[in-house]
Structure formats: structure tokens, C-alpha cells
Amino acid sequence: xxxxxxxxxxxxxxxxxxxxxVAQRAAEFTKRSIKKEAxxxxxxxxxxxxxxxxxxxKDSVEKVRGLCRKAARPWDRDQDxxxxxxxxxxxxxxxxxxxxxxxxALGPARRVKIASVATGFxxxxxxxxxxxxxxxxxxxxxxDEIDMVINRGAFLAGRHDExxxxxxxxxxxxxxxxxxxxxxxxxxxTGELETLDLVRRASDLAIRAMADVDFEAGxxxxxxxxxxxxxxxxxxxxxxxxxxLVMLEAIRDWHAATGRVVGMKPAGGIRTAKQxxxxxxxxxxxxxxxxxxGFDGCPWLTQDYxxxxxxxxxxxxxxxxxxxxxxxxxxxxxxxxx
Amino acid sequence: xxxxxxxxxxxKLFIDGKFPRSESGRSIEVRDRxxxxxxxxxxxxxxxxxxxxxxxxxxxxxxxxxxxxLRGQILYRAAEMMEGKRAELAGAIVASRGAxxxxxxxxxxxxxxxxxxxxxxWADKFSQVLGCHxxxxxxxxxxxxxxxxxxxxxxxxxxxxxxxxxxxxxPVLCSGxxxxxxxxxxxxxxAAVLGEVxxxxxxxxxxxxxxxxxxxxxxxxxxxHRDIDGVHAAEVSPExxxxxxxxxxxxxxxxxxxxxxxxxxxxxxxxxxxEPFLEMKTVWHPASx
Numbered sequence: 001x002x003x004x005x006x007x008x009x010x011x012x013x014x015x016x017x018x019x020x021x022v023a024q025r026a027a028e029f030t031k032r033s034i035k036k037e038a039x040x041x042x043x044x045x046x047x048x049x050x051x052x053x054x055x056x057x058k059d060s061v062e063k064v065r066g067l068c069r070k071a072a073r074p075w076d077r078d079q080d081x082x083x084x085x086x087x088x089x090x091x092x093x094x095x096x097x098x099x100x101x102x103x104x105a106l107g108p109a110r111r112v113k114i115a116s117v118a119t120g121f122x123x124x125x126x127x128x129x130x131x132x133x134x135x136x137x138x139x140x141x142x143x144d145e146i147d148m149v150i151n152r153g154a155f156l157a158g159r160h161d162e163x164x165x166x167x168x169x170x171x172x173x174x175x176x177x178x179x180x181x182x183x184x185x186x187x188x189x190t191g192e193l194e195t196l197d198l199v200r201r202a203s204d205l206a207i208r209a210m211a212d213v214d215f216e217a218g219x220x221x222x223x224x225x226x227x228x229x230x231x232x233x234x235x236x237x238x239x240x241x242x243x244x245l246v247m248l249e250a251i252r253d254w255h256a257a258t259g260r261v262v263g264m265k266p267a268g269g270i271r272t273a274k275q276x277x278x279x280x281x282x283x284x285x286x287x288x289x290x291x292x293x294g295f296d297g298c299p300w301l302t303q304d305y306x307x308x309x310x311x312x313x314x315x316x317x318x319x320x321x322x323x324x325x326x327x328x329x330x331x332x333x334x335x336x337x338x
Numbered sequence: 339x340x341x342x343x344x345x346x347x348x349x350k351l352f353i354d355g356k357f358p359r360s361e362s363g364r365s366i367e368v369r370d371r372x373x374x375x376x377x378x379x380x381x382x383x384x385x386x387x388x389x390x391x392x393x394x395x396x397x398x399x400x401x402x403x404x405x406x407x408l409r410g411q412i413l414y415r416a417a418e419m420m421e422g423k424r425a426e427l428a429g430a431i432v433a434s435r436g437a438x439x440x441x442x443x444x445x446x447x448x449x450x451x452x453x454x455x456x457x458x459x460w461a462d463k464f465s466q467v468l469g470c471h472x473x474x475x476x477x478x479x480x481x482x483x484x485x486x487x488x489x490x491x492x493x494x495x496x497x498x499x500x501x502x503x504x505x506x507x508x509p510v511l512c513s514g515x516x517x518x519x520x521x522x523x524x525x526x527x528x529a530a531v532l533g534e535v536x537x538x539x540x541x542x543x544x545x546x547x548x549x550x551x552x553x554x555x556x557x558x559x560x561x562x563h564r565d566i567d568g569v570h571a572a573e574v575s576p577e578x579x580x581x582x583x584x585x586x587x588x589x590x591x592x593x594x595x596x597x598x599x600x601x602x603x604x605x606x607x608x609x610x611x612x613e614p615f616l617e618m619k620t621v622w623h624p625a626s627x
Contacts, residue, residue: 327562328562328563328564328589329388329391329559329562329563329564329565330564330565331564331565331589332395332565334564
């Protein structure tokens with residue numbers, strides 16, 4: 001349990017993944033019938049878990065300001081059409097050079113967190129000191145969360161210790177002067193990892209490496225709310241249900257063994273409200289019954305431990321909410337661009 | 339040799355360049371004169387309508403941005419494909435009417451092909467006829483030209499099934515709008531066959547979507563749908579006409595509902611059937627430049 005020496009946990013091998021069963025089980029989650037009030041609350045939950053993302057080379061200051069406005073108030077007509085206000089979303093996710101813009105746009109009393117990709121996103125193919133400096137700057141500019149990419153080249157070449165050490169270094173770089181940590185999300189880029197067995201191994205490796213730094217810093221369970229994340233969104237396939245299920249199982253097993261809680265962020269390819277509900281069903285049926293000391297209900301059914309990395313998903317959720325309320329299909333121009 | 343078993347055709351919807359069944363799993367029994375089941379066609383639901391509108395919206399940029407000449411060529415290609423399928427189209431019309439309607443059905447198909455050719459010709463001409471050069475006081479050219487309205491829903495009467503459909507659809511498509519057709523369940527087979535014509539005529543996916551179903555069920559959703567920009571309908575029931583008016587009042591659609599139409603008449607071949615689904619844009623240009 002908690003407090004056992006880190007080296008002991010590293011000796012635990014990742015269990016093999018049964019591809020057929022994972023595919024079948026992931027497909028099962030798409031067959032639940034969720035209607036009416038349950039659907040509305042599911043959609044609102046998904047909206048609150050959004051990391052509203054823009055990661056384009058053409059991102060400008062004004063584009064990011066617009067994204068921040070959208071994050072704080074996703075729909076200006078919410079009261080008129082729905083009769084209640086929706087939002088804000090969990091976070092905005094941007095490139096490091098735009099973190100300061102977000103901090104300014106969202107203001108000091110913000111309810112929306114700022115997530116920054118870092119460590120030479122999206123490839124990670126930069127010298128380690130450059131990646132660490134990238135991280136430190138984003139944290140210094142005000143990022144609450146750092147989305148790092150692992151070194152897939154090293155991982156696939158079998159240099160797992162090197163990958164783990166890099167994750168530890170990045171997490172150490174997430175430490176602020178006051179000793180607190182910016183929360184880390186480790187992007188595995190599962191689209192490049194070839195097999196579900198490797199997804200599981202990378203998940204376990206990332207989870208353990210992040211916990212190592214918590215041990216160093218003397219942070220007790222449930223630990224820093226760090227995440228593992230599927231994808232950059234730049235590689236196809238991005239998030240899929242089977243991959244997310246394997247990662248959720250790694251999180252579940254880690255919690256069972258250590259009492260520590262790690263978050264999950266599927267990112268890329270989740271565009272429709274229906275898909276988002278499928279993912280929430282999967283979380284509920286994988287981690288829903290797990291109880292953690294200090295939490296009411298399941299921690300993974302809150303934005304603290306589950307996120308969607310997406311941009312177009314936001315408007316599709318709003319569209320569905322409007323349909324459920326009014327019985328009228330909405331037009332694209334009824335919603336602002338993310 | 340065992341006796342050969344006929345391979346019967348499954349008549350499906352046509353959405354986004356594909357031939358799906360209705361998501362609802364429902365079908366329409368098409369009966370012949372003797373009361374026997376001649377065929378089954380898909381019965382579209384509001385969710386099929388939603389998918390079709392999304393496909394039409396996605397296709398709008400490409401289709402409205404393509405050259406008028408190309409659109410004309412593609413409509414003409416559709417006429418060519420119809421010509422090659424004349425026997426099948428006539429058979430689809432006759433299926434619900436019995437063999438004594440054959441001559442009439444053949445005549446209807448011929449007229450429908452000609453109508454498609456007519457509007458193919460208009461594709462690169464309507465803008466010259468409906469647009470203009472306005473006289474203004476000052477050193478400027480001032481032009482008004484026509485742009486397509488957007489996604490237009492075509493609601494067809496039960497009869498004549500093919501000719502009315504083509505007459506309402508072709509003027510909408512030729513100017514660069516994309517279309518969602520609702521063909522009446524009373525006689526759905528010609529519409530289903532026309533989907534195959536569209537699919538093989540170089541129309542980009544989603545430009546023309548064809549649903550067979552009950553207008554009484556679908557039209558209220560058309561009326562309230564905020565992402566449909568226009569409705570081209572004919573001979574609809576007073577209740578549906580009222581539902582359309584309510585929807586339009588709320589979300590402002592270009593809507594034309596023809597009363598009784600003589601579908602064989604040349605009155606159905608006119609730039610004034612194209613004009614309702616155009617937006618006129620006026621631009622100023624310095625004359626000295």
C-alpha cells in the first residue's frame with residue numbers, strides 16, 4: 001500500500017492485455033440507453049470536463065482570447081434557450097507562448113485552468129534541457145497544468161528507464177517556487193505505440209514515474225492530481241475507446257495497489273456529444289464503484305480527474321442541450337467558434 | 339438446374355453519397371394494384387433528416403464554390419444517367435400502378451430527363467439573366483449578382499413522383515444550393531432510383547440527399563430546423579403548409595410552396611423557379627481602376 005518503496009512498484013510487471021476482450025468491452029459501452037434528464041446531466045458533466053484546445057501553428061493572440069471567452073462562457077444565449085447558464089469548461093489548452101495571453105484574458109480569479117503543452121510538443125524530439133526549459137517557462141507564465149509528450153522513439157526502442165527519468169525530470173520542472181506543483185499530464189501518443197500491451201506498459205511507466213517525484217517531495221496519497229493522456233491530436237488514430245479503457249484499467253490497478261489517484265484525459269477525435277457520453281459510461285463502469293478517502297463519490301467523474309481534450313465537442317454538446325430543451329435543430333451560426 | 343431465384347432490390351435512402359437504411363429500421367410497403375407487396379422502401383426518420391442536413395451543410399462550400407459550367411455539366415450528366423435508366427425509372431413508377439400505366443410512366447420519365455437538361459443549361463446563365471449592372475451616380479461600376487441561398491429542403495407531392503421531384507430539385511441544385519429531398523411515401527421507388535442516378539453523376543457527396551418517408555412526420559422538423567435555409571415544396575396539405583409557415587416565421591427561411599402545378603407544362607421551366615433560392619449581392623467597384 002501507500003508508502004511502500006518506489007523501487008518495489010517498479011518491479012511489478014504490466015499485465016498482458018487481451019485485445020479481443022478490450023475491443024468487445026469498449027463496444028459494449030456504446031450500447032447504453034441514456035435519455036432525457038440523465039442525458040442532460042451527462043452532457044453538462046462532459047462540458048465541465050472539457051479542455052478547450054487550440055494547437056495550430058496559426059494560433060494568434062486574438063484567437064486564444066476568443067477561446068478563453070468561450071471557455072468561461074461557452075454560449076451567450078444559454079439563458080434564452082436553455083433557461084440556465086452553462087459552463088465554464090475545465091481548462092483551455094494552448095501552446096506555451098500563449099499561456100501569458102490566457103492568464104491575462106481569464107484574469108486572476110479565473111475558474112478556468114490554463115493547460116500548456118510543453119516538452120517540444122508534439123514530437124518531443126528535442127534535447128532534454130530544451131524540453132525542461134519549455135516546461136519551466138510555461139509554469140512561470142502561469143500554467144496550472146502541463147501536457148508533456150513522452151519520448152516515443154526511446155520508448156519503442158526499449159529504453160524505458162530513460163523515458164521514466166525524463167518524466168521525473170519534467171515533473172520536477174513543474175514545481176513552483178512555493179513548492180506546489182503544476183499538474184502534469186503525460187501524453188503517451190497511443191497512435192504511435194502500435195499495441196495495447198505497449199499502451200499499458202507506457203501507462204504504468206508514466207504513472208509510476210510521476211509518483212516517484214511525489215515520494216521525493218513527501219506527498220501522501222492520493223498524490224498530486226496528475227493525468228495520463230492518450231494523444232497529441234496530431235497523429236491518427238488519436239483517442240479511441242479501447243485505448244482509453246486500457247489506460248483506465250492501469251489507473252484502477254494503481255489505485256488499488258497504492259491508494260493514489262491518477263486522472264485520465266482522452267484527446268483527439270472526440271467530436272460528438274454521443275461519443276462523450278460513451279466515454280463517461282466507460283469511466284463509470286470501470287472506476288465508478290471505486291471509493292477514495294476524502295472524496296464524495298467517484299473522483300474520476302469530476303473534472304479534477306477526467307478531461308476531454310477537444311474543440312468541436314463543445315458546440316456539439318451545446319447543440320444537443322438546445323435540442324433536448326427546445327425540440328428544434330440548431331444551426332452552426334447559433335454558436336460561437338471555439 | 340434449380341429454378342433461379344430473383345434478386346430483389348433493396349430501396350434505400352441516399353445520404354452523404356451513401357445508401358443507408360433508415361436509422362429507425364422502419365420501411366414502407368409499396369403495394370401494387372392487386373394489393374400485393376411490390377417492394378419495400380426505407381422510411382426516413384427525423385434523425386435521418388438531421389444527418390442529411392448535416393451532409394448538405396458540409397457539401398455546400400464545395401458545390402457553391404464550383405464553377406457554374408461544372409455544375410451544368412454534372413446536371414447534364416445526371417440527365418444522361420437517367421436516360422440510361424429510363425426503363426428502370428418507368429418500372430419504378432409503374433410498380434404501384436399496374437401495367438396499364440406504362441405509356442404514361444414512360445412519358446413522365448422522358449419529360450423528367452428533359453427537365454434536368456433544361457436546368458443543366460441554366461447553371462451558367464441564370465446569373466447573367468437575374469443579375470445586373472446598376473447605373474449609379476459617380477465613378478463606379480455597380481453590379482448585382484446572384485449567390486445560392488444554402489441548404490434547401492425539397493418536399494415533393496405524391497404524384498407525379500419522378501417529374502415533380504426533378505422539377506423542384508433541379509432549379510435548386512443548378513445555382514449551387516445543396517438539397518435534402520423528402521419524397522412522399524405514397525410512391526417512393528422513383529426517388530430511390532434517382533439516388534442511384536445522382537450517385538453516378540459526379541455530384542460530390544452530400545450535395546443532393548434523398549429521403550423517402552412521410553411528409554406529415556418530417557415536415558414539422560424541416561420547419562423548425564434552424565440550419566435549413568430554404569424550402570421548395572408543392573401541393574402540400576393545408577396542415578403542413580401551416581406548419582411550414584410557423585417554422586418560417588421563427589427562423590426565416592426562403593420558402594416557396596407551389597399550389598396545383600401542371601408538371602408537364604413549360605411553366606415549370608423558368609429562371610423564376612431558380613430565383614427564389616438565390617441571394618442578391620451588390621458590389622461597388624471603382625470605374626477608373
